[in-house]
Amino acid sequence: xxxxxxxxxxxxxxxxxxxxxxxxxxxxxxxxxxxxxxxxxxxxxxxxxxxxxxxxxxxxxxxxxxxxxxxxxxx
Amino acid sequence: xxxxxxxxxxxxxxxxxxxxxxxxxxxxxxxxxxxxxxxxxxxxxxxxxxxxxxxxxxxxxxxxxxxxxxxxxxxxxxxxxxxxxxxxxxxxxxxxxxxxxxxxxxxxxxxxxxxxxxxxxxxxxxxxxxxxxxxxxxxxxxxxxxxxxxxxxxxxxxxxxxxxxxxxxxxxxxxxxxxxxxxxxxxxxxxxxxxxxxxxxxxxxxxxxxxxxxxxxxxxxxxxxxxxxxxxxxxxxxxxxxxxxxxxxxxxxxxxxxxxxxxxxxxxxxxxxxxxxxxxxxxxxxxxxxxxxxxxxxxxxxxxxxxxxxxxxxxxxx
Numbered sequence: 001x002x003x004x005x006x007x008x009x010x011x012x013x014x015x016x017x018x019x020x021x022x023x024x025x026x027x028x029x030x031x032x033x034x035x036x037x038x039x040x041x042x043x044x045x046x047x048x049x050x051x052x053x054x055x056x057x058x059x060x061x062x063x064x065x066x067x068x069x070x071x072x073x074x075x
Numbered sequence: 076x077x078x079x080x081x082x083x084x085x086x087x088x089x090x091x092x093x094x095x096x097x098x099x100x101x102x103x104x105x106x107x108x109x110x111x112x113x114x115x116x117x118x119x120x121x122x123x124x125x126x127x128x129x130x131x132x133x134x135x136x137x138x139x140x141x142x143x144x145x146x147x148x149x150x151x152x153x154x155x156x157x158x159x160x161x162x163x164x165x166x167x168x169x170x171x172x173x174x175x176x177x178x179x180x181x182x183x184x185x186x187x188x189x190x191x192x193x194x195x196x197x198x199x200x201x202x203x204x205x206x207x208x209x210x211x212x213x214x215x216x217x218x219x220x221x222x223x224x225x226x227x228x229x230x231x232x233x234x235x236x237x238x239x240x241x242x243x244x245x246x247x248x249x250x251x252x253x254x255x256x257x258x259x260x261x262x263x264x265x266x267x268x269x270x271x272x273x274x275x276x277x278x279x280x281x282x283x284x285x286x287x288x289x290x291x292x293x294x295x296x297x298x299x300x301x302x303x304x305x306x307x308x309x310x311x312x313x314x315x316x317x318x319x320x321x322x323x324x325x326x327x328x329x330x331x332x333x334x335x336x337x338x339x340x341x342x343x344x345x346x347x348x349x350x351x352x353x354x355x356x357x358x359x360x361x362x363x364x365x366x367x368x369x370x371x372x373x374x375x376x377x378x379x380x381x382x383x384x385x386x387x388x389x390x391x392x393x
Binding site for chain 1: 156159160163164167168171176177178188189192193196197200307308309
């Protein structure tokens, strides 16, 4: 059975959420410029996913590629 | 229970001869007074608010401070990524509990540490090539988060001039015209109804008035940058709110009537309810207080609300 087209994106979103959790749980004093750029990129990825979902007219639906909420991240 | 006199003792924003008479007014305190005198007494004079309102205030303040840092960074020569990186670092550091060595806990699905970082990145990325150019102050710094305060002609019956104070988010320029840019966050939809709340509106009338009096800038209007904050998204919309000089002059003329009414209420020590306002603005948060018998209100307030300490003097937002 062929894989659902959204599964890659979901995997990416999942790994993004893991990185986000890890970065957000670290003492900011220890974050490098690269860490901050990675955090910014994760947020940009969420924005792209959200924009795609909005463009598909899914405002009332759950996003196909969810952006992680603070609760989901345990923050 | 602390009396109003004790609470306001030594506070330069209030009359020393008439307890409860505010001498320094902001757009927020004027709007609160006009909504309902009792609401003004409970929220502004006594400082009661719902715990959730404290979260909204703290979160909104962090976004404002982050944006100020960004505009100042850009004015100082940082590119978008460099300025944004500084803002994100600042936001993370300011929401980190150094004692517990962990991120601060925010008990709100929409206003928390993750949504703060998301709001700053999404909003600043969206407007990185902003057609609105932040004006520069004479010293070359960005005209962002500009505090103002000035005396007006109107006086108390004791002859003390009232003062108006506040803070402009940003003075911007586009096509040779100056505008005041104001940033708002909301948990609700960015509908026409949302934007219609700003006309008329005391805060925006005061800002336009202050632009001219305090900064010598005649603003063509106010550009509202509204940010809808959800648990998993941010949506931003920009809209122009016009304020003609006639409208501002009318607002200023009528302000003296309200200041006189506030003085009368303070002299009587009585701030009456406006029961027609109880259902407005999605319902007044003090409805549960006012609907109780007078003798039961204090206990209800103490059980359900938080009392903020009074911040003294000019420059302190109320």
